[in-house]
Amino acid sequence: MGTHTGQEMIAVPPGQVALTDRRTRRTWTVEVAPCRLGAFPVTQGLYAEVTGRWPAAARGDRLPVEGVSWWDAVRFCNALSEREGFTPAYRLDDGPGGGPGGDGESVEWDTSADGYRLPTEAEWEHACRAGTGGPRYGPLDEIAWYRDNAGERVREVGGKRPNPWGFHDMLGNVWDWCWDLYDPEVYGTYRVLRGGGWFDEHWSCRASARRRSHPTFQVDDVGFRLARSAGRLAPPPG
Template sequence: MTDLIALPPGRVTLSDRRSQRVWTVDLQPYLLARAPVTQREYAEVTGERPSAAAGENRPVESVSWWDAVRFCNARSEQDDLEPTYRLAGDTIEWNPAAAGYRLPTEAEWEYACRAGTSGPRYGPLDEIAWYRANAGEHLHDVAGKQPNAWGLHDMLGNVWDWCWDLYDPEVYGTYRSLRGGGWFDEHWSCRASVRRRSHPSLTLDDVGFRLARTITGW
């Protein structure tokens, strides 16, 4: 099942191209999955295979933000961990004290993607990512490209990752943030700082997710 990597504390500066907003976030240590959730992992927990492009070791895609959140809770229960999310209809609360699986925040995602680098990417794009120029217009197995310095694969390319955060609630309401670029994106979308948004109930064939966990008692 999921291989989680412990990431060190640190600080990351995020930006939004549309609004020209820049903000800095301090982060405590946390755990992040080495690669996106695969179709095999998703089926083992949920019994479902929603992906448009089948492949046991390919990232699960065609899953909504709500699907990802429910998977986090189901996987937590399977591993005897306290679920992170409390769900009641269309409302959700995040229990920060819970040790269960969850989605990374945008700040956690970008910090992890950069892995101590400051440029747009953590390596030459063809070596680290599946994107429009080299993917052959299809999804690929996870961890097929070089990882970043912290051992994380597919932070750029293959599938976009759902993040916990609302994208811009004043303008886009409940839309949630996506990060990383996907197999059909041009090179300019596969950068550490690029933000994308989607409605939490929408499913897309280039959107998946990876797991995070809080290190409790810090």
């Protein structure tokens, strides 16, 4: 199977995706530009290699990293970009609130940067669907680790069948943090989660399912995968 780290990237073609929120019964259409997205969730091995930290509840190099906040994911993206000579995608401003993700800290996405970042939820859903219709890209037991087959624990990445574009674990195993605010008028700074996790019932493991969490929360079924913007993907000189 090879050594999957969560750094392997797949080109995502441009397209259009209709996002739906069941709570508000709202549907909106988003044009998705070409980008690249991680074939697997970021693994604990890669996260530890870059940060020196093992935040996950269960330890294993090929297990997806979990127990990481949205702020942890943003900082990891910048650290990996700097390690590889890319321009970090995020500008962080430490305000008087102090601490990572504190009330006084803000973040700005530099859309001109060539570094690693979190996917938008439109990019995530477009890549998850991979040109398929319906709630899933295949029979759930064949493509996802979830409550009925995961044995109530996180599983190594890449153990289930990928979608037609080659993405693994888009549904099940761990939820993916996305860049977007969930509903700022109602939930403030809460960010979007996508994909379902190992402890979820089948109805949460759907391409359209949206969940939210506070950006400082660290949960044992929430991880992330990497994205990079297209058009700025050439390796740095030298």
